[in-house]
Amino acid sequence: MIMKLIITAVFPPEPIVSANLSSDIANELSKNSEQVKVVSPKPSRPFGHKFKKAENKNSSFEHQIVNSYVCPKSKLIGRLRESISFGMACKKVISENSKSLSVIYMNTWPLFAQYFVVKTAKKNKIPIVFHVQDIYPESLIKKLPPFLSHLVYWSLVGLDKYNLKNAQKIIAISPNMKNYLSVNRGLELHKIEVIRNWQNDQNFLAYDDSNKTDSPLFTFMYVGSISTSAGVDHIIESFKGIKNKTKIRLVIAGSGSDRAKCMRLAQGESSIEFWEAPYELIPEIQSKADVLLLSLKKGIGLTASPSKFTAYLFSKKPVIASMDAESDTAHSINEANCGFVVLPENVSELTSKMQEVSNIDKSVLQNMGLQGYQYALKNLSKKQNLDRITELICSFKLEHQT
Template identity: 45%
Template sequence: MKTILIITAVFPPEPIVSSRLSFDIVDNLKKDYKIVVLHPCPTRPYGFSFDRKVTKTEQYEDILIDSYVCPQSKILGRFYESYSFGLHCKKYIARHRNDFSCIYVNSWPLFSQALIVKIAKKYNIPCVLHVQDIYPESFTNKMKSRFVSCAIQSMLLPIDKYILNNVTHVLAISSSMKKYLIKKRKVDENKITVVENWQNEDEFVAYENRKRLNVDNSVLSFMYLGNIGPVAGIEFLINSFAKAQLKGTRLIIAGSGSRKQACMELAEHYQNVMIEFKDVPDGKVPEVQSGADIMLLPLKKGAAMSSIPSKLPAYMFSKKPIIGSLDMQSDTARAIIESDCGLVVEPENEQALINAFKEAVQWWNLEVLKRKGENGFDYAMKRFSRKHNLSLVTKIIKEYAF
């Protein structure tokens, strides 16, 4: 039986979308191929506690790589994390180079990707790279100093160009990402396939079918669920919600991340505003989101331009209206507008978000909330479902696993 190597930076039990994507791919391919999975010690999201032991399975070979890990948002730590994981994977591939018919890579940018692509090319092993974000731009665009940003970008950009032009096939997660890579990296458009990240719609549908109706009509609940990190801009969300001074409402921040403690401290300054923080156990996203009336999707300027955040389909599958504070020209904004499932305002515009909150309060009509939620669900089923997108990825991998 042919063997496919799956290299993934995150893997269950890590309760994040990219982890689940890799598992879904493994679960699908194991029916027809021998599968080997390489992944580091689970650490994401920051703040979660994991058992280092990997659950044994006879369905695929699960190998825990003892590479350096850095769940905190530290530049040098993240760079070394990527390099360390890539170096371990490179050595493993070199030792077992005659075993694999294809390699699928969903790894940390950029150093691990470069090391893996280079060794795969050396031994003529087809390599499929799943690009989750555009680097170094995604990293350098956050920097305040334009000089430092340009300097670092000039050093890292050649690495990304090498990766994308030497890998066998590229999976881009949005049409805008594909266009950008073709234009800026000079990648042949025929080697890039757009496959949008998915959520397992079955989990949301199953929860919807078994849940008991328990609606608290006295409080309108706004919720953000996801990673509480620098890109999300949760501090901005908290400040805007508090300044809106909305009666009979509450804000729920669900999830973990490097900025959670800072956000909790900020919320304490607003004693007269209902702001709650919740953890999200693995597999409990549908249940936690069921406690919301309206979901919130804030992103800093530029953060939404290259990809659609995994929160969007999760929100839609929960049948909840959405308020987005993000780039108006992004695929994410277009999805919310086209589906008629909510509102979108300019990112980091406090007054615009406050006005959106106030407009949402005017929606306090169960019929309207239900209709917008259903609109988002129907849209997500056609575009973001596992049933639709998983097969696109595995089909490409199988084409190279000859």
């Protein structure tokens, strides 16, 4: 029987945007009487999250969890081993099912897991739809000392070019990413489709906040993975710089590899709170914010778009973003008039903006949040973007058999 294979680095019950993207794609494809198989590693993200046993009794697709090595902590060697291990496990699955596979949708760990999948698919003449969430090795070298970054870049960029050039279609999550890949990887523009990551807008539409109890404190809030690239430490340092915090608070909701570090950074600050953020409670948690916060280190926003931004907009809250002004997210905020953009990694500027915004009339902020919500419905909805991805995957037929 003809089968579509989804290879994904994360999958529910992991409360990660990419996990839910892959789940939505699998469910949508299987509605059309398609045989769909999902391959993923053991749940491990974000670091510190406690997983309940997944229930998938009514699933219309097959889900195979391979016994590959996982490394939820942000450790370079561990993540390298994880990528290789999962890639080799996927190689085996592809080889065992090669005669029946019409297409592979891939949203997996860079760069080695991608390489094993692409190489095995090429050998068996199976088309690949490659979903790029972040650009490597660029994202990696931003975390390395300068003397290492140049060496690592030139050691790995050739591998990324191989992976991308041997995919039949590439999905970029933003226009900036598409242009960057075309210029820096030598790809033809027609090979790259821009399809935005989505949140399930129905979860936000269904949430009833009529019984919500508002805090008397003006609430700044960050919701999402607490990782190095997210710049949560920058948010905390900036908030600490506000002199009078008697009527405001900062809530950090989520888990991740940098949570303990950020909690240490916030020690002694009674106006900073850390909350858990189960995926199913995100609409309720974000409803308690007055303003939602984004932070990306300098340069990262030029090729990456934080998926939490979409969830922020569906919560009808204004956003303060500390990131590159040329980033797609910054352009969206300005286009929708739903928030404020400040320079990345500039503590004094973010501190000043938070102080300023905390004094703005709440009706003005609520109107900004509503404008962001309307923008998200028009551009970032699940239905619009899910339909585009599934149509792209279904455009490939079983043509590699002789």
